Amino acid sequence: MALAATQVSDTKSESAVAKTASSELIACPNCDWLYQARIPEEGGRAVCKRCHTVLITTRQEAGIRILALGLAITILVAAAVFFPFLQISAAGIGNRASLLDIATSFRSGALVLVSAATVMLIVLVPLVRTLLLCYVLGPIVFGRRPAPHARIAFRTAQELKPWAMTEVFAIGCAVALAKVTDLARLEFGPAFWMFALLSVFVVIHDAYVCSWSIWKSLEDAE
Amino acid sequence: MTTAKEAGLVACRSCASVWPVAQEHCDRCGARLVSRHETSLQQVMAWWAAGLICYIPANMYPMLVTETLTSTQRNTIVGGAFEIAHHGEYGIAAIVLIASVLIPISKFMAIAYLCLSVHRHSAQSALGRQRLYEVIEFVGRWSMIDVFVVAILSSLVQLSVVASIHPGPASLTFALSVIFTMLSARSFDTRLIWDRSDCNNNELTEAA
Ligand SMILES: [Zn+2]
Ligand SMILES: [Zn+2]
Numbered sequence: 001m002a003l004a005a006t007q008v009s010d011t012k013s014e015s016a017v018a019k020t021a022s023s024e025l026i027a028c029p030n031c032d033w034l035y036q037a038r039i040p041e042e043g044g045r046a047v048c049k050r051c052h053t054v055l056i057t058t059r060q061e062a063g064i065r066i067l068a069l070g071l072a073i074t075i076l077v078a079a080a081v082f083f084p085f086l087q088i089s090a091a092g093i094g095n096r097a098s099l100l101d102i103a104t105s106f107r108s109g110a111l112v113l114v115s116a117a118t119v120m121l122i123v124l125v126p127l128v129r130t131l132l133l134c135y136v137l138g139p140i141v142f143g144r145r146p147a148p149h150a151r152i153a154f155r156t157a158q159e160l161k162p163w164a165m166t167e168v169f170a171i172g173c174a175v176a177l178a179k180v181t182d183l184a185r186l187e188f189g190p191a192f193w194m195f196a197l198l199s200v201f202v203v204i205h206d207a208y209v210c211s212w213s214i215w216k217s218l219e220d221a222e
Numbered sequence: 223m224t225t226a227k228e229a230g231l232v233a234c235r236s237c238a239s240v241w242p243v244a245q246e247h248c249d250r251c252g253a254r255l256v257s258r259h260e261t262s263l264q265q266v267m268a269w270w271a272a273g274l275i276c277y278i279p280a281n282m283y284p285m286l287v288t289e290t291l292t293s294t295q296r297n298t299i300v301g302g303a304f305e306i307a308h309h310g311e312y313g314i315a316a317i318v319l320i321a322s323v324l325i326p327i328s329k330f331m332a333i334a335y336l337c338l339s340v341h342r343h344s345a346q347s348a349l350g351r352q353r354l355y356e357v358i359e360f361v362g363r364w365s366m367i368d369v370f371v372v373a374i375l376s377s378l379v380q381l382s383v384v385a386s387i388h389p390g391p392a393s394l395t396f397a398l399s400v401i402f403t404m405l406s407a408r409s410f411d412t413r414l415i416w417d418r419s420d421c422n423n424n425e426l427t428e429a430a
């Protein structure tokens with residue numbers, strides 16, 4: 001906390017505030033407290049004094065790392081769709097399930113919505129979010145002008161964040177395993193380990209995404 | 223020491239930039255600017271009610287239907303958890319109970335409490351309520367575990383006559399309930415908690 005509090009200075013007077021819409025000002029999205037934005041030193045964080053929301057994080061080479069992780073996530077998600085993540089056998093009969101199977105497993109009526117939602121939350125949303133972030137950051141990292149519609153792309157990526165549920169699904173696999181122990185023998189397939197790795201990558205990826213810094217570099221690059 | 227609102231400004235909740243109060247859209251990110259979401263509480267409660275309405279049948283109807291050579295078994299959410307515990311997998315049973323019962327119910331109570339506290343200009347610690355909100359937002363998605371388990375099992379356990387598992391109607395209502403409560407939490411404008419609290423400065427020194 002000690003580090004944090006010193007990084008953002010309060011707006012001193014009404015006159016400083018009255019200049020309006022200056023990019024120097026930053027308001028905490030959670031409690032509306034107004035600050036004079038000062039970028040913390042590398043590896044530091046600027047935290048709202050009032051509600052402790054992290055306003056700015058700076059990490060070394062965050063842009064290039066987001067791109068690299070984004071590439072890894074894209075490959076893993078794509079591969080995980082086709083490989084089976086669980087295998088089952090009982091009385092000589094076996095079966096295996098990939099995400100593709102899940103997408104097509106609920107055949108009856110309204111329950112199709114459940115499989116559609118599952119596939120959306122664990123494949124589509126994380127994939128789209130990652131691709132959008134790469135689209136937004138790619139040109140900036142390489143010193144080009146931002147791609148067309150980069151702002152909408154980044155805003156959409158941030159909106160999608162809570163709906164990406166890769167890690168929840170990884171736990172779901174473990175629960176599924178326990179649920180049928182008396183019915184059949186279950187084994188993890190290759191895609192399960194991809195999901196485990198994917199969950200870790202997604203968490204690290206998110207940690208590198210600092211909304212304020214990306215908005216600022218988008219603005220500066222234009 | 224002011225808020226954007228007190229300074230006659232409006233803050234963008236999506237990119238944290240600050241604009242004159244009359245401006246309608248953020249020049250930086252294009253999001254719609256609202257100084258305070260006045261209808262926020264109605265929206266929160268509408269999603270909340272939808273979530274609660276879906277949560278009741280989600281607990282009454284079967285989540286999973288298991289057919290084996292000898293029997294057909296229908297398990298509700300809680301029944302399924304006890305079944306797992308019966309096999310001695312207490313840790314997994316606890317995960318299911320926490321994700322599908324404890325989290326949704328505490329989420330319903332916490333959102334209702336936050337709305338009431340804002341509505342009644344509660345003097346409770348704003349920081350404490352902000353923390354509560356953050357916990358709710360973080361934890362809500364984990365309720366989807368049981369839905370994913372149903373999706374996994376019903377595509378995996380299709381062993382002709384030996385054993386097969388089908389999703390029950392509760393899987394749909396439960397998934398909807400989780401999605402509605404997530405939307406409910408996201409509609410909440412946390413700035414309302416801070417507007418009506420006047421004990422900020424004391425908390426500051428303590429936290430720093
Ligand atoms: Zn704040
Ligand atoms: Zn904005």
